[in-house]
Amino acid sequence: MRQMWVWMLLMALAFVNDRSHCCLDEERISLLEIKAWFNHAGAPGSYYLDGWGKEHFNCCNWDWVVCDNTTNRLIELDLSYVNYDGLNAVEDLDLNASLFLPFKELEILDLSANQLVGGLKNQGFQLLVSRLRQFEELDLSDNKFNDSILSSLSGFSTLKSLDLSSNMFIGSTGLNGLRKLETLYLDSTDFMESILIGSLGTLPSLKTLHASDSNFKHFGKGQ
Numbered sequence: 001m002r003q004m005w006v007w008m009l010l011m012a013l014a015f016v017n018d019r020s021h022c023c024l025d026e027e028r029i030s031l032l033e034i035k036a037w038f039n040h041a042g043a044p045g046s047y048y049l050d051g052w053g054k055e056h057f058n059c060c061n062w063d064w065v066v067c068d069n070t071t072n073r074l075i076e077l078d079l080s081y082v083n084y085d086g087l088n089a090v091e092d093l094d095l096n097a098s099l100f101l102p103f104k105e106l107e108i109l110d111l112s113a114n115q116l117v118g119g120l121k122n123q124g125f126q127l128l129v130s131r132l133r134q135f136e137e138l139d140l141s142d143n144k145f146n147d148s149i150l151s152s153l154s155g156f157s158t159l160k161s162l163d164l165s166s167n168m169f170i171g172s173t174g175l176n177g178l179r180k181l182e183t184l185y186l187d188s189t190d191f192m193e194s195i196l197i198g199s200l201g202t203l204p205s206l207k208t209l210h211a212s213d214s215n216f217k218h219f220g221k222g223q
């Protein structure tokens with residue numbers, strides 16, 4: 001009988017220990033919703049997320065996820081190339097930023113190459129501005145965002161690096177409020193208007209602008 005108790009105690013301790021290294025329920029649930037969002041859209045790379053929810057209860061061990069090892073909260077999420085097929089066209093995907101609301105300590109988010117468009121009504125990046133207080137890197141490259149999303153990025157005052165390359169921006173809207181932004185990527189952009197480039201002078205921390213393969217030949221037309 002005593003052995004039985006010792007065994008049960010050990011099991012309980014193992015369980016508590018396991019739980020203490022776990023990701024938060026709300027973060028795990030959101031990851032599963034993100035997986036369902038891609039699956040529902042028929043995203044060709046959905047299989048990258050197949051392991052999510054299957055192997056471990058602890059989402060900090062899942063692929064493409066990094067957690068802080070003291071708070072066990074998600075700090076990095078790489079969702080690049082999920083809605084992507086190297087050979088064939090894929091359906092546009094509407095951004096639903098609500099899916100990212102629980103990730104309060106998120107520092108790095110990669111959404112590149114997902115054929116993303118602006119976002120459902122009231123589901124844009126502005127939703128995340130007051131939530132992601134430690135947000136440092138956002139990669140939106142290789143999507144189909146247009147100038148209408150730029151104003152929704154303005155509140156990200158902690159952001160240090162922003163990649164907007166290879167989208168449908170034409171430069172008709174400025175970037176403001178990104179006080180900590182050091183590096184901006186605007187590669188492969190066909191600038192028809194100069195407002196976006198003109199606004200960069202108001203970003204106090206900007207050190208590096210990448211704009212290779214971009215086209216500026218329309219600048220100053222009609223002036």
Ligand SMILES: *[C@@H]1O[C@H](CO)[C@@H](O)[C@H](O)[C@H]1NC(C)=O
Pocket residue numbers: 069
């Ligand atoms: C926590 O992670 C950092 C880097 O992410 C690493 O340098 C450090 O050793 C880790 N600490 C523990 C206790 O695992």
Ligand SMILES: *[C@@H]1O[C@H](CO)[C@@H](O)[C@H](O)[C@H]1NC(C)=O
Pocket residue numbers: 033096098099120123
């Ligand atoms: C966006 O995601 C949230 C959170 O999962 C969900 O409640 C909402 O229904 C989604 N919106 C749409 C239009 O799919």
Ligand SMILES: *[C@@H]1O[C@H](CO)[C@@H](O)[C@H](O)[C@H]1NC(C)=O
Pocket residue numbers: 117118119146147148
């Ligand atoms: C920009 O994208 C949004 C969302 O997809 C769309 O509703 C809007 O018509 C686009 N604007 C332009 C000028 O293409």
